[in-house]
Amino acid sequence: MATFIEKARSHFPSLQSGFIFADNAGGSQCAKYVVDRISDYLLNTNVQLGADYSVSVESTQRVASGAVATATLINAASPNEIAFGASSTLNVDNLARALEGDVRDDEEIIITGEHEANGGPWKKLAKRKGLDVKYWRPRVSSPNNPYSVVHEVHDLLPLITAKTRVIAFSACSNILGSIVPVKEVIAAARAKAKEVGTRNIEFSVDCVAYAPHRRINVRDWDVDYCVFSYYKVYGPHISALYARSSSLQNSLTPLTHHFLRVDDTSYKLQPGGPGYETVYGTTGVLEYLRALTPSGDLDDAFAAIAEHEQALVEPLLAYLLSQESRGVRIVGDERGGLSRAPTVSFVIVGERPIKSKEVVRAFDQKGGVGIRYGHFYAYTLVDELEPKLDIDDAVVRISLVHYNTVQEVEKIISILNEVLA
Ligand SMILES: Cc1ncc(COP(=O)(O)O)c(C=O)c1O
Structure with a gap:
């Protein structure tokens, strides 16, 4: 064997x-399953979505299966919580713009200094609204090495006040390589937010450097938003953005054309269609991961x-x-x-x-x-x-x-x- x-x-x-x-x-x-699906899509079902002719029906189903597979991969409650975008950088920027209407001028954002994709969009939002930005900084973990830095939750908690609206951090840094205990961080931060009377604290977790190594579990983590890039998880160049359905309902304003009916789904976060073949190709990542062990x-x-x-x-x-x-x-x-x-x-x-x-x-x-x-x-x-x-x-x-x-x-x-x- x-x-x-x-x-x-x-x-x-x-x-x-x-x-x-x-x-x-x-x-x-990129895993072969992914490449096979992309080429099969382009060779056989490359038409516009949403029409009633048979090839379009199949194409629509194929593209929809990308969100279904991603929801399974990260344990989301529904595929309606998954949006696709060209990159995680773009997806977080879209998220920050969609959240802007629900952020008050006197609120605060906490970020880390990690990959700019989950920092820059929040800094730009803060600038547009005149908000304060605070940094959750890492600390040295080994006395002999000043560069042995790690993020510790007890350095985050004192930063949280009644005005904290968003905390953005990475589940794993693309430089430091430590796996952050996301569930514990969010639970401790929510408890502190409750204690200080925060109106509505939400978390944006960058899982780009985490997703190739550990399973994202959005429901277990109790996270509101998270993002990862399939091209780092054995798939094609496309990024998936998770937004919890209650946040889609209560916090986010659509970025889409005014006449489109997006209801309270992740379409709110998807201005323009992502590459159809790559969205379908992502289903090959799930298939690959399932093929790795006898249990699937x-x-x-x-x-x-x-x-x-x-x-x-x-x-x-x-x-x-x-x-x-x-x-x-x-x-x-x-x-x-x-x-x-x-x-x-x-x-x-x-x-x-x-x-x-x-x-x-x-x-x-x-x-x-x-x-x-x-x-x-x-x-x-x-x-x-x-x-x-x-x-x-x-x-x-x-x-x-x-x-x-x-x-x-x-x-x-x-x-x-x-x-x-
Ligand atoms: C930790 C982390 N976050 C975000 C990104 C940005 O991802 P993308 O290239 O999809 O915008 C990267 C890319 O290197 C990354 O390593």
Whole structure:
């Protein structure tokens, strides 16, 4: 019987080349089920939606199945809570504009300095309405490493006042790689909001760097809005935005043409149609995840993913920690364990510093491995690290997912060892 990793890799023809894809937080490989659906859609049912002729009926059903599959994937109560957009950046911007009418001028927004996609739209909303913005900042978790920062819920709670309207944070940072306990954060923040008499606190959670590694569970989390990008979850370039039905009813104003009947569904958040073939293609992600374990159960699939990814991240973290005296500093939590995704960032400082750009150049010259350096749009987070880093050089990031192998990690470590020599 095929092992988990053999089964997983067999769904990605690009992996057969032997190239080590280690920039997955930038974008993952696309599963064959997804590609097959996209090409089948374009070759056989590429017509406008909503007409009564047979091909249009089929096309309409196919596109509708994208929201059904996504609702299943993230445990939403209904497909009417799912909107699609070209990117998560666009989706959060749409969300902030749709929420604008329900935000009062004296209210406040709390954001983090993580990926700008879930910061910028809220900062722009605050500017338009003259609201205050507060930052939930991460704190250093290891005394020997000033870059070992993590977000702790007890740093968020004191920021919440009677005026807090929105809290926007990431379920996992695309640089730090720690898995944030979203359910606990939201429960604690709601309790504090109740205590201080907040009118209507809502949460916008960026799940883009989380979705490839753990299952999003919107009902369990009690979250109002969340977003993720399918192109990082083995699918096509399209983003899904979840909005809870009570928020669709009570908080959001439609962004659509005035004559369209959108009722209280996610169409409110979808001005213009998303790419039909990519929406249909997303259904292949669910099918892929179900194919990963004998039970076909999504929770089992993500448990297997988490277990395999532990085997990838532990040796990488251990190696980087062993190079502390050489000046290697992990940017993010140094501890392994289940609260760590295999997204590992680091810098090389000290007496013999090496620029992030040079580390990546050495890999590129060697060939066969794709890694990257930069701030990865988590500009504020990187810019606020102390001692300061050159923001343009920022960090080296090695980002793995479950289709990477332990042998690939060993190869990456051996190249790093040559670079550090
Ligand atoms: C954590 C995080 N949030 C948001 C985004 C933005 O996603 P998109 O490219 O779909 O706008 C990214 C993309 O890298 C990301 O890593």
